[in-house]
Amino acid sequence: NDNSDFIMQTRPKIILQPTQLDKAVETTGLVLLILLWLITMIAFFTLPETIPTHNNALGQVDNYGSKTTLFILPAIASFIFIGITKLNKYPHIFNYTVTITQANAESQYTAATRMLRILKLVCVLVFFLIVLFTWLITLGNATGLGRWFLPFALRLVIISVGYFLIKLFRSKQV
DSSP states (O other): OHHHHHHHHHSOOOOOOOOHHHHHHHHHHHHHHHHHHHHHHHHHHHSOSEEEEEEOTTSBEEEEEEGGGGGHHHHHHHHHHHHHHHHTTOGGGSOOSSOOOTTTHHHHHHHHHHHHHHHHHHHHHHHHHHHHHHHHHHHTSOSBSOTTHHHHHHHHHHHHHHHHHHHHHHTOOO
């Protein structure tokens, strides 16, 4: 609507300088994404045609299919990684819980972009673990993702988002 267009146009457009932490998170995410593709390729060329393709909520294998399905997770992870990387260049278009002003823009934008970086890293990590465990299960070195996996993945996302939402609420200088 016209009001949201006006808000977007009046928000300060600043270029954020990534901190050492931001650079470390980006680098870790990129390295993990490369490792995800590497492990997928190794698994593809070493596993039989039929592999576990799904685990239930308890982490037990409940479906099998073609090993070509291994490429779905790295493809999705790459799409998320590239999409969030591009999106993070435009923090002024994000939704915020406060009115963005010149005084609070830098702290709000920094927290929001860092949250997305962390979520990007978490997504790549979760997908990496799924592919790794698929490989291990097929080789007979594991029986499934285990009961720990789903709570672990959910906690990573919830803790990451929760931490940054609290940070955004606390830094709502006007």
